[in-house]
Amino acid sequence: MLALYRKYRPKTLSDIFGQETVVEILKNAARLNRLAHAYLFYGPKGSGKTTTARIIAKIANCEKRQQDEEFKKLGEPCNQCRSCLEIDKGLAVDVIEIDAASNRGIDEIRNLKESIRVSPANSYYKVYIIDEAHQLTREAFNALLKTLEEPPAHAILILVTTEIEKMPATIVSRTQRFQFRKLSLNKIIEKLKNIAAAEKIKINDGALELIAAAGGGSLRDAESLLDQVVSLTTQTNAEINQAQTNADDARTNAENNKSQTNADSPTKIFEKNLGGQAWTNPEKIPRSSVIRAEDVERILGQ
Numbered sequence: 001m002l003a004l005y006r007k008y009r010p011k012t013l014s015d016i017f018g019q020e021t022v023v024e025i026l027k028n029a030a031r032l033n034r035l036a037h038a039y040l041f042y043g044p045k046g047s048g049k050t051t052t053a054r055i056i057a058k059i060a061n062c063e064k065r066q067q068d069e070e071f072k073k074l075g076e077p078c079n080q081c082r083s084c085l086e087i088d089k090g091l092a093v094d095v096i097e098i099d100a101a102s103n104r105g106i107d108e109i110r111n112l113k114e115s116i117r118v119s120p121a122n123s124y125y126k127v128y129i130i131d132e133a134h135q136l137t138r139e140a141f142n143a144l145l146k147t148l149e150e151p152p153a154h155a156i157l158i159l160v161t162t163e164i165e166k167m168p169a170t171i172v173s174r175t176q177r178f179q180f181r182k183l184s185l186n187k188i189i190e191k192l193k194n195i196a197a198a199e200k201i202k203i204n205d206g207a208l209e210l211i212a213a214a215g216g217g218s219l220r221d222a223e224s225l226l227d228q229v230v231s232l233t234t235q236t237n238a239e240i241n242q243a244q245t246n247a248d249d250a251r252t253n254a255e256n257n258k259s260q261t262n263a264d265s266p267t268k269i270f271e272k273n274l275g276g277q278a279w280t281n282p283e284k285i286p287r288s289s290v291i292r293a294e295d296v297e298r299i300l301g302q
């Protein structure tokens with residue numbers, strides 16, 4: 001199954017949840033074709049920064065926007081052209097994502113310095129998204145600074161960070177900055193409710209509140225937790241069938257044993273044979289029942 005957070009990842013600026021100010025400003029820039037060459041998106045994890053960066057990459061390179069003036073005025077990507085689809089699949093050669101946390105970005109930034117000068121292969125813009133940008137080394141920041149001083153016309157750099165205070169002021173001052181806010185508990189509950197409804201997940205409000213709270217303000221973490229809770233509390237059809245077969249076998253055994261002299265009563269044998277089967281397993285509850293706060297508590301406590 002596709003992870004919920006991936007399945008429900010926003011595909012347009014309007015889909016970005018709980019960041020109205022950021023969305024409005026970026027959409028206006030897109031409408032007017034005035035995207036900046038360097039952005040800094042900062043704020044807590046799971047607030048939509050990297051997702052927004054990818055949407056900006058799509059807007060910059062959307063083919064429909066280049067051909068359709070009316071569509072361009074919407075300030076959104078079309079999500080249907082070759083470029084939009086490639087970016088969604090992570091296959092666009094001109095959209096380069098660098099994770100500064102993985103090796104502190106020295107080689108990547110060195111490569112960036114050279115490659116950013118080269119025109120895009122088959123897009124309008126080369127877009128560099130640098131995740132966890134605060135983790136770059138001083139050497140990498142220095143290399144980046146040179147690029148930010150004179151970004152080529154065909155390039156857009158988007159720095160993403162949870163810790164803007166660790167970014168050098170010289171870098172910060174050369175970017176257009178957007179603060180992403182921590183989502184409120186109510187906002188996260190609202191989004192989880194929408195997902196549960198769309199996925200036909202039976203879950204009560206108390207359970208959703210617990211999941212939202214455990215996410216600690218990160219929508220992505222809350223969505224992943226909902227995923228876990230659903231998979232741990234829901235039996236698959238195969239498991240239900242297996243449990244049914246075992247119950248039938250147990251009943252037959254119990255019937256057969258009735259005539260024999262046996263220390264165990266039929267009921268006892270019946271219970272024995274069912275022991276550990278899915279539908280008596282306390283870790284699982286049947287699909288037909290509603291996921292309750294107690295179920296979530298039990299999973300969180302594990």
Ligand SMILES: [Zn+2]
Pocket residue numbers: 061062063064065077078079080081082083084
């Ligand atoms: Zn498009």
